[in-house]
Each structure stands twice: as structure tokens, then as C-alpha cells.
Amino acid sequence: MKLRRSVVASLLTLMVLLPMSSQVGFAHHSRAHYGTEESTTKGVVVEYKWRNPHVYVVWAVKDETGKATQWVGEMASLTSMIADGMRKDSLKMGDEITVIAFPSKNAGSSEALIKKITKADGTVVVDNSRVPNIRQP
Amino acid sequence: MRNRIILTVFVLTCLAFSQTAWAQDRAFGRPTTETQPDKDVTPGPGWKTCPRCTNNKQLEAANKAYKVEGHPFDPHDLSGVWGNNGIELDVKNVPPFTPLGQQMFEATRSEIPTTNSKDGMLICDPLGFPRWFAYNYGFQFVMLPDRVLQFFEWGHTWRDIWTDGRKLPDDPPQPRWLGYAVGHWEGDTFVVQGSGYDDRSWISEDRRNRIRGFPHTDEMRTVERYRRTSYGTLEADLTITDPKIFTRPWTTKGKVELRPNAELWEYFCVPSESDDYNKRLIEAARQSNK
Numbered sequence: 001m002k003l004r005r006s007v008v009a010s011l012l013t014l015m016v017l018l019p020m021s022s023q024v025g026f027a028h029h030s031r032a033h034y035g036t037e038e039s040t041t042k043g044v045v046v047e048y049k050w051r052n053p054h055v056y057v058v059w060a061v062k063d064e065t066g067k068a069t070q071w072v073g074e075m076a077s078l079t080s081m082i083a084d085g086m087r088k089d090s091l092k093m094g095d096e097i098t099v100i101a102f103p104s105k106n107a108g109s110s111e112a113l114i115k116k117i118t119k120a121d122g123t124v125v126v127d128n129s130r131v132p133n134i135r136q137p
Numbered sequence: 138m139r140n141r142i143i144l145t146v147f148v149l150t151c152l153a154f155s156q157t158a159w160a161q162d163r164a165f166g167r168p169t170t171e172t173q174p175d176k177d178v179t180p181g182p183g184w185k186t187c188p189r190c191t192n193n194k195q196l197e198a199a200n201k202a203y204k205v206e207g208h209p210f211d212p213h214d215l216s217g218v219w220g221n222n223g224i225e226l227d228v229k230n231v232p233p234f235t236p237l238g239q240q241m242f243e244a245t246r247s248e249i250p251t252t253n254s255k256d257g258m259l260i261c262d263p264l265g266f267p268r269w270f271a272y273n274y275g276f277q278f279v280m281l282p283d284r285v286l287q288f289f290e291w292g293h294t295w296r297d298i299w300t301d302g303r304k305l306p307d308d309p310p311q312p313r314w315l316g317y318a319v320g321h322w323e324g325d326t327f328v329v330q331g332s333g334y335d336d337r338s339w340i341s342e343d344r345r346n347r348i349r350g351f352p353h354t355d356e357m358r359t360v361e362r363y364r365r366t367s368y369g370t371l372e373a374d375l376t377i378t379d380p381k382i383f384t385r386p387w388t389t390k391g392k393v394e395l396r397p398n399a400e401l402w403e404y405f406c407v408p409s410e411s412d413d414y415n416k417r418l419i420e421a422a423r424q425s426n427k
Contacts, residue, residue, distance in 0.1 A: 032250065032252070032347070033250075033252070049413070051407075051410045051413070051414075052404060052405070052406070052407065052410055053406070053410070053411060053414055054414060056414075056417070072417055077189070077274075077404070078404075079187050079188075079189035079190045079274065079402065079404070080189055082178050082187070082189075082190040083173060083178075083189065083190050083191060083192040083195075084170050084172055084173055084192075085170075085172035085173050085174050086172075087178075111417075124171065124172055125172070126170075126172050127170060127171035127172045128170045128171070129170070129171055130169050130170050130171055131169075131170055
């Protein structure tokens with residue numbers, strides 16, 4: 001019985017680990033410095049750089065005291081973002097957005113890897129929720 | 138015993154699934170996301186999308202629209218836009234290094250763990266060959282009577298593969314990022330030999346952990362073997378030989394799919410853009426790792 005349990009445990013582990021191993025190391029600049037914990041923030045677009053090597057957005061988030069922190073959110077190359085439905089005019093300064101992202105693991109850093117951006121009217125600008133292991137796209 | 142058999146079957150099934158997912162990634166490059174458009178994004182009527190702008194849904198539709206499956210083809214005609222991300226080198230099969238190779242490999246180690254600070258790509262050095270084989274955002278073959286042109290979207294550049302019977306130069310006056318290349322047919326396989334490479338480029342970044350790159354010397358030689366096995370499929374093998382770096386040749390067996398709905402757009406590494414990116418994101422990572 002014990003043996004059967006250990007076999008089942010091994011199988012479950014393999015089911016999880018093997019497909020993950022296929023996703024490792026897939027393109028461009030490393031993303032190892034981003035954490036695995038998601039954060040959700042609401043803020044205002046300060047800058048939208050539709051540029052290579054990676055598109056990024058800067059948005060300002062105010063805390064309870066009114067102090068604003070500017071976050072820099074990294075995405076992928078222009079052409080990858082086109083495949084994901086974005087364009088040069090998907091965001092503009094002053095847009096109110098809700099951002100789901102993976103902040104950097106480095107304490108005090110305000111960089112993050114973008115997972116999802118939604119405008120105040122509910123328009124989804126980009127959503128990579130289905131991308132397996134988004135931290136290594 | 139029975140449990141062992143079950144375990145073996147299961148492991149093999151998982152491995153097969155894993156390899157299939159990997160192959161699909163290499164073929165399509167961009168997994169499905171929630172916000173992908175259903176139709177190709179093009180600049181307008183008569184224009185095509187770019188290889189990497191195509192997502193899975195669009196490529197499937199394009200393959201049907203262009204009748205790729207079963208389409209007649211000439212195996213000696215490699216024309217077309219192929220792939221969207223290059224042919225990843227077989228990093229599971231990296232040959233053992235020579236002592237010099239090990240030393241040069243270690244010298245490429247990044248100063249920071251999060252991205253490779255020594256990668257020439259960050260400052261827009263040309264990727265060179267064979268790095269452009271492994272990483273190109275799609276390439277195009279154009280067949281001419283005396284040469285085959287290979288265009289790459291990454292860097293928006295090309296190389297000449299001469300088919301007019303000339304030999305590789307024994308001692309070229311200058312090394313080149315893309316080297317010198319000559320090609321000939323062996324049956325239905327187009328064989329390309331290359332040499333005369335500038336040793337400042339990497340063979341590729343090491344995708345096992347991205348903190349090093351594979352170096353080469355000016356003695357590196359490459360042999361590519363391309364075989365069109367169907368209208369939509371091109372086998373692409375690469376063998377790298379550099380006796381100063383590796384103790385044996387390094388072979389990658391790959392495959393790329395036709396992109397019938399695509400034409401090469403441009404991906405320039407623009408120094409001012411890279412500088413901005415490096416300052417904002419990479420330099421910040423470097424500072425916070427001090």
C-alpha cells in the first residue's frame with residue numbers, strides 16, 4: 001500500500017514538473033528577477049513606450065497619504081504584443097488602469113512584469129493569463 | 138514489478154507530452170492569450186502580418202486559407218518565410234569544452250544573476266551566425282541563380298549563401314559577424330558550409346540558465362542542412378565545429394514551419410531604445426543586486 005502511495009506521489013510530481021521543464025528558457029532577456037507573487041494596483045498611465053526590445057508602461061499609484069509611486073511594467077517585444085492584441089495606441093497618458101503584475105524580487109524596486117491591464121471602462125488592454133509560465137515567455 | 142511498469146509508462150507519457158509542448162512552442166512561439174485578435178494584424182489590404190505577430194489561432198486559419206497541407210512543392214525551392222523565433226540549439230547535447238573553451242565560457246558569466254550583463258545584444262552588437270540561426274524572429278529564403286539569400290527579421294539583415302561553385306576562403310581578409318557561406322545540393326538537401334566568423338559574437342546565449350553564452354573562435358566552422366519535407370515544413374540541422382572550444386562537433390536537429398500569411402517586418406536593435414531599456418530595467422536590477 002505504501003509503495004502504491006509513493007508511486008502515485010511520484011506520478012503526480014512528474015505530471016507537474018515535466019511540462020514545466022518544457023517551458024524553461026524561451027527567448028530574449030531573462031526575467032528571473034521578477035517574483036512569483038502577483039500584485040494588483042490601480043493607477044494612472046504616465047508613459048507608454050511602444051518600443052523594442054520590450055514594450056513598457058509607467059503608471060503612478062497613490063497610497064492613502066496621497067504619495068505617488070511610479071511603477072515600470074515590462075512586457076515583450078512589439079511584435080509579440082501585437083500578437084497579444086496590443087497596438088501603438090492601446091494606452092495613453094492619463095488613462096486610469098488596473099494592473100496585475102509580478103513585481104521584482106528586489107526590495108525597494110518598482111519594476112514589474114505585466115500580466116494584465118484593464119482600463120477604467122472595463123476594456124482589457126492585454127491579458128496573458130493563459131500563457132504558461134508567463135515569467136519566461 | 139507491476140508498479141514499475143505503470144511508473145515507466147507514465148513517465149514516458151509525461152515526457153512525450155512535455156516534448157510535444159516544447160515542439161509546439163518552438164513552432165508557434167507564442168502561446169494562446171486572452172486578448173489575441175482573431176484576424177491577422179496587417180498594415181492594410183494587400184499587406185501581410187509579421188511572423189511573430191501571428192498567434193496560434195491566426196496561423197491555423199492561415200494554413201487552411203493557403204491550403205498548406207498537401208500543397209504541391211518543389212523540394213529544391215526553399216522560398217518562403219519560415220518560423221518566428223529561430224531554431225533553438227540543442228542545449229541538452231552541448232559537447233564537453235576544451236580547457237580554453239571552459240575558460241572562455243566562464244568569462245561570459247554575467248555580473249548579475251538576473252540577466253546577462255555581458256551579452257552584446259544589450260548594446261546592439263550584431264547577433265552574428267549561428268546565433269541568428271537560433272534566434273531570428275523568422276527568416277526568409279530567396280532563391281537566385283547564383284546564390285540563396287537568407288533574410289532575418291531580427292536585425293533586419295541578410296546573408297549571401299553562394300551557390301556558384303566558389304569555395305570558402307582559406308584566409309579571409311577580415312572575419313565577419315555572419316561569416317562566409319557557400320551552398321550546394323546533396324539530393325534534396327541544401328547543404329551550407331560557413332567559416333570566417335568574427336569571434337566577438339556568441340554561438341548563442343545559454344538558455345539553460347541565461348547567465349552565460351557559448352563562445353567561439355575564428356576557427357569555428359558551421360554546416361547547415363535544410364530539407365523541405367512538405368510545402369509547410371523545413372528540416373534545419375546545424376553542426377558547429379570549433380576545435381579550440383569543443384572536444385567534438387555540436388549538432389542540433391531542428392524544424393521550422395512555413396508562415397504563409399507573413400512577410401518580414403523589421404526588428405532593429407536601436408541603440409537609443411536599448412539604452413533606455415537598459416537604464417530603466419536592467420540597470421535597476423543591477424543596482425538592486427549590489
